Amino acid sequence: MTYQIIAVLTMLAFYGVYFTKMFLQRRQGIQTNLLGKGTSGFPKWIEITLKIITCVVPPVEAASIFLNTYINSVWLRMSGAILGIAGVGIFFVSAVTMRDSWRAGIPNGEKTELISSGIYAYSRNPAFLGFDFIYIGILFMFFNWILFTITLFAVIILHLQIVNVEEDFLTAAFGEEYVAYRKKAGRYFGCKRQKFSPKKSGGGRIPPDFL
Numbered sequence: 001m002t003y004q005i006i007a008v009l010t011m012l013a014f015y016g017v018y019f020t021k022m023f024l025q026r027r028q029g030i031q032t033n034l035l036g037k038g039t040s041g042f043p044k045w046i047e048i049t050l051k052i053i054t055c056v057v058p059p060v061e062a063a064s065i066f067l068n069t070y071i072n073s074v075w076l077r078m079s080g081a082i083l084g085i086a087g088v089g090i091f092f093v094s095a096v097t098m099r100d101s102w103r104a105g106i107p108n109g110e111k112t113e114l115i116s117s118g119i120y121a122y123s124r125n126p127a128f129l130g131f132d133f134i135y136i137g138i139l140f141m142f143f144n145w146i147l148f149t150i151t152l153f154a155v156i157i158l159h160l161q162i163v164n165v166e167e168d169f170l171t172a173a174f175g176e177e178y179v180a181y182r183k184k185a186g187r188y189f190g191c192k193r194q195k196f197s198p199k200k201s202g203g204g205r206i207p208p209d210f211l
Helices: 002-027 041-067 074-101 126-141 145-174 176-184
Strands: none
Touching (some): 002 041, 002 074, 002 126, 041 126, 074 126, 145 176
16 A cells, blocks of 8 residues: 555656646746647657657556556565655756746747756756656556556657657757757766866767766
């Protein structure tokens, strides 16, 4: 019962943050969910698939929690609880730090700001990291093969959204500023000990990303 309570509270907190952010931005005339609206070809397929899979995951998670499916491993379930709670915290901080530049999808034609401070100094995609932690955390707490398959697919699609959609857009939108930022902060976590200075970036080869 303890893990069921933790999982339910984790889901409520996560979606509470997500929809509250959407509501607050809507009041300012900002459309948050742009998945599938600013892309074409393979990127559009990724975004449409992401929109579908993020709608499929919650009911599968809820069913797993209700049925209380799990592997009899205290350490696995404890790790899942920690990951889930950490994921909510990371997601909340990233949503607050992003301010009005927060979008789900590509904001073509909209003026947004490249956020590189706070949690974004250590991760270029903390919101996606939060998603992954929550999904994997609930999987660890209530493991079953259906949930495993859905979670794995969701994590892969989230990664493709970053690599094939978000990074291309940000490079085109912010140019040298984003190139320099990529050299400083890891895709998921990690940073180099160097002063962030876009003007000093030579625009040369971008080094391999961190994790």
